Each structure stands twice: as C-alpha cells, then as structure tokens.
Amino acid sequence: MALIPVMLGSRVMKKQKPLLKGTDVRRLQQTLKHLGFFRSRVDGVFGENTKISVRTFQKAFSQKPTGVVDDKTIKILKLLLKFNLANWVTFQRDFNHSGHSRIPIPVDLILSGHKKIAGIISINYYKDKLIITMCSGVCAFDRMFKNTIWENMEIMPKGHSTIWDHQILTPSGYLAVIDIFSGKIIKRVDVSQFTSPVTVNKGVVYASSDTGVLYAFDQKHHVLWKYRADGTICPPCVGYDNIYFASSNGT
Numbered sequence: 523m524a525l526i527p528v529m530l531g532s533r534v535m536k537k538q539k540p541l542l543k544g545t546d547v548r549r550l551q552q553t554l555k556h557l558g559f560f561r562s563r564v565d566g567v568f569g570e571n572t573k574i575s576v577r578t579f580q581k582a583f584s585q586k587p588t589g590v591v592d593d594k595t596i597k598i599l600k601l602l603l604k605f606n607l608a609n610w611v612t613f614q615r616d617f618n619h620s621g622h623s624r625i626p627i628p629v630d631l632i633l634s635g636h637k638k639i640a641g642i643i644s645i646n647y648y649k650d651k652l653i654i655t656m657c658s659g660v661c662a663f664d665r666m667f668k669n670t671i672w673e674n675m676e677i678m679p680k681g682h683s684t685i686w687d688h689q690i691l692t693p694s695g696y697l698a699v700i701d702i703f704s705g706k707i708i709k710r711v712d713v714s715q716f717t718s719p720v721t722v723n724k725g726v727v728y729a730s731s732d733t734g735v736l737y738a739f740d741q742k743h744h745v746l747w748k749y750r751a752d753g754t755i756c757p758p759c760v761g762y763d764n765i766y767f768a769s770s771n772g773t
Contacts, residue, residue, distance in 0.1 A: 525543055525544050525545050525547075525548060525566040526543060526544045526545065527544070527545050528544035528545055528546040528547075529546060530546045530549045530550065530596070530599070530600075531546070531596040531599075531600065532546065533546070534590060534591065534592055535547060535550060535568055535590070535591035536568065536573070536589065536590040536591065537568055537569065537570065537572070537573045537589065538568075541567050541568060541569055542567070542568040543566055543567050543568070544566060545566065547566045547567060547568045547572070548564055548565070548566035550568075550572070550576075550591060550599070551564040551565070551566070551572060551575075552564055553599055553602065553603065554572075554575045554576070554579055557579070557602070559575045559576075559578050559579045559582075560572065560575040561575075562575075573589040574589070576589050576590070576591055576595065577589045579595070580595060583598050585598075636667070637663070637667045639654060639656060640656070640657075640658075641656045641657035641658055642654060642655070642656055643655045643656060643657060643679055643681065643682060643683075644681075644682035644683055644719075646683055646684075646685050646690070647665070648685050648702060650664065650665045651663070651664070651665070651671060651702070652664070652665060652667065653683060653685065653690060653702070655679050655682065655683040655692060656679065657678065657679065658675060658678065659673060659674050659675035659676070659677060659678070659679070660673075660674045660677065660679060660683065660690060660692055660700060660705070661673040661674065661705070662702070662705060671705075672704060672705030673705065674700060674705045674706070674707065676707060677692060677694040677698045677700075677707070678694055678695070679692050679693065679694050679698075680693050680694055680695060680716075680717035681693040681716075681717050681718050681719045682719040683719075684719055684720050684721070684722060685702065686722040686727065687741065688701070688702050688703065689701065689702060689708065690702055691720050691722075691727065693716040693717050693718055693719065693720065693729075694716075695715060695716065695717065696710045696711055696712035696715075696716060697710070697711035697712075697716045697720065697729060697743075698710060698711075699711065699743060709743055711729075711739065711743050713737065713745060714731035714732070714733055714735055714737065715731055715732040715733060716729055716730075716731055716732070717732055718730050718732075718755075718756070718757045719757045720757070721757060721758050721759060721760055723760035725740070725741055726738050726739065726740065726746065727739040727740075727743070728758045728760065728765060730754075730755035730756065730757055730758060730767060731755070732754065734750060734751050734752070734753055734754050734755055734769065734770075735748050735749065735750050735751070735755075736748065736749045736750075736751060736755055736758060736765070736767060751767070751769040752769055752770075753769040753770030754769065754770045755767050755768070755769050755770075756768045756769075
C-alpha cells in the first residue's frame with residue numbers, strides 16, 4: 523500500500539475517521555515496535571492497536587495517556603531517534619520487565635509520603651502493594667504507605683526478596699516462600715543454606731547456596747537439578763537458554 527509521505531512530527535497523529543495514514547505513522551509504529559510497545563504489523567495506518575501502544579508509551583514516560591501523538595510525545599520520540607535506538611538498554615525490549623534509557627526525560631517528582639523503617643534490605647511492588655524486606659521480617663503496605671496490610675516477623679531475611687507467581691521468595695538461611703496476599707509462609711525450602719537473592723525465569727527458580735551449589739526448583743519448589751561449583755556462587759542470571767553465574771574461583 524502506497525503511503526502519503528509525511529515527516530514525523532509535522533502533524534498530530536490520532537485515531538480518527540477515516541483512519542490516518544502516512545509514512546509518519548509507519549515511522550511511529552517502527553519506533554514503538556523497536557522499543558517493545560507495538561506488537562502488530564507495521565502498516566502506516568493509525569488504528570486501535572497503534573493508539574493502545576501510544577498510550578502505553580506515554581505512561582512509561584509519565585505523560586497523560588491520551589493515545590494522541592502530540593508535541594510532547596513527538597519530542598520524546600525524537601530524542602530517542604536522535605540518540606540512536608541501539609543505545610536503548612532493555613531486556614527483551616519490555617518495559618514491564620526491566621531496562622532504562624540513557625536519555626534523561628525530565629519529570630517533576632513529588633514526595634507523596636514517607637515512613638521510617640529500620641533495616642530495609644529490599645523493596646518490591648506488586649498490584650498496589652509495597653513489599654518491604656527487612657532484617658527482622660517482611661511486611662506489606664498499601665502503595666501510599668498509609669496502611670499495613672500484613673506483617674511476617676517469623677523469618678530473618680538475609681537477602682533481597684523476589685516476587686514470582688503470587689509468592690515472595692526470601693533467602694533467610696533457608697528459602698522462605700511467602701503468600702503475597704496473606705503474608706503467611708507457604709513453604710520452607712531447606713535443602714541448603716540460602717542467603718542470596720534468587721532468579722526466576724520461565725517457571726524455574728534458580729538459587730545459589732552458600733555451600734557453592736546452584737539449585738533449580740520447579741513451581742512446587744522441588745529440586746529439578748543442582749550443580750556444584752568450585753567455590754561460593756553469586757546470584758545467577760538467565761539469558762535465552764544459558765545460565766550465567768560467577769564462583770569465587772572463576773566464572
């Protein structure tokens with residue numbers, strides 16, 4: 523389909539009747555697709571899928587999610603293009619996973635609340651809950667830090683917690699599995715000594731023990747396999763079909 527040649531930023535783009543078409547729409551879709559926001563076919567037509575992708579993009583950059591590509595949205599897109607999209611660092615091109623931009627996007631920050639908590643090890647966020655892991659236990663607050671949802675002071679965390687499948691995995695000497703909604707301990711995985719954060723990928727939990735053994739657990743926390751390294755192991759990371767870790771005597 524031949525598209526009208528239009529320079530990106532020369533007009534406001536939005537869903538309308540008849541549907542907006544042009545090379546600027548195609549360029550928009552290509553950019554959003556590269557960043558992981560647009561998963562449909564690049565066709566140069568501003569339809570519903572493009573509108574949804576634009577709204578998601580705007581949310582990621584603290585803009586009002588109108589779905590309309592206005593001057594503010596164009597400015598951010600042009601910054602990304604100017605500094606080369608190849609410099610965009612993000613795992614799987616997915617904002618919901620991890621990643622960052624080397625391009626500073628100015629946002630006014632407002633302190634909405636604070637709370638004094640001693641011995642914080644890590645903070646996680648899950649469905650309007652702030653999960654705070656401390657040296658003395660784990661607790662959950664609402665997102666504004668006003669109300670405590672639950673507390674679990676039965677465990678003594680040794681490392682950062684990891685959230686996975688409605689569960690909190692906290693290294694506490696053993697691996698404590700906590701229900702994220704109630705705060706109750708579901709299971710204690712005590713096949714070894716665990717004080718390092720675990721890694722989760724494709725339904726498998728990877729945990730490095732203090733005794734130099736890397737464990738893989740299934741969703742029911744049964745051991746799938748284990749690998750003994752030469753020395754202590756740092757927390758592993760997973761990429762594609764490979765598991766990367768470092769031991770005290772080599773990598």
